[in-house]
Amino acid sequence: MDLTTTLYREAFPHAARAIRRLGGDLDTARDLFHDAMIIYLEKSRSGHLQLDSSPVAYLVGITKILWLKTKRQQPRNETLDYLAHFISIPEDFYTHPEEEPLLEQLKAAGEKCLQLLQAFYYENMNMREIAETFDYSSPHSATVQKYKCLEKVRKSFSKTPCYAETIA
Structure with a gap:
């Protein structure tokens, strides 16, 4: 050999x-x-x-x-599946609140405010349509009411622990 x-x-x-x-x-x-x-x-x-x-x-x-x-x-685009047996995420790592904090504050502002904001932001209605739908005297009145609703939600939301975590 x-x-x-x-x-x-x-x-x-x-x-x-x-x-x-x-x-x-x-x-x-x-x-x-x-x-x-x-x-x-x-x-x-x-x-x-x-x-x-x-x-x-x-x-x-x-x-x-x-x-x-x-x-x-x-290339470094491999999956991290091979790490699964090395690490584990504790079950209490993710907390799932019953409802979203902002949604809770929107509901607390009142049904009428919730409907007004939904009409403006989700249904894309203009202020004239909102005034007609919600029986406001003018589009300006609808705008003022929308502002008041938003301020109510902002003020209420700023007192939540979620808000404190968000701005920290």
């Missing part, structure tokens, strides 16, 4: 194990290890190989470096 085959048999299992620990598979480990072997052989034949450790450690190290380079070049 020649030196290359012996080195391959000794070093490849270590390199494959290292790549598997880093998230790779056997085929990837094999390809990267072959590249590492070529680098090792070319450097040793050219006389530029300076080993501070064993040839096995050198080959495993080069394989790891090649793995990291390929991972760095891959």
Whole structure:
């Protein structure tokens, strides 16, 4: 058996194990290890190989470096599903209030205010249509009433804990 085959048999299992620990598979480990072997052989034949450790450690190290380079070049739009078993979100992390705080304040302003604001903001009615629908004397009266409703809601909402959290 020649030196290359012996080195391959000794070093490849270590390199494959290292790549598997880093998230790779056997085929990837094999390809990267072959590249590492070529680098090792070319450097040793050219006389530029300076080993501070064993040839096995050198080959495993080069394989790891090649793995990291390929991972760095891959796009980073992977899902985070693999992290699911590492982390967990406590069940009480998300609190679900019975109703939205703003909706509660709108309801507290009164049914007429709620209907007026709904007509203006959701049904896109203009002030003339609102004045006719809600029996106001003029569009100006409807505008004043809309302003009063908004102020009522703002004042009521500013006293809620949600408001304090929002502006903090």
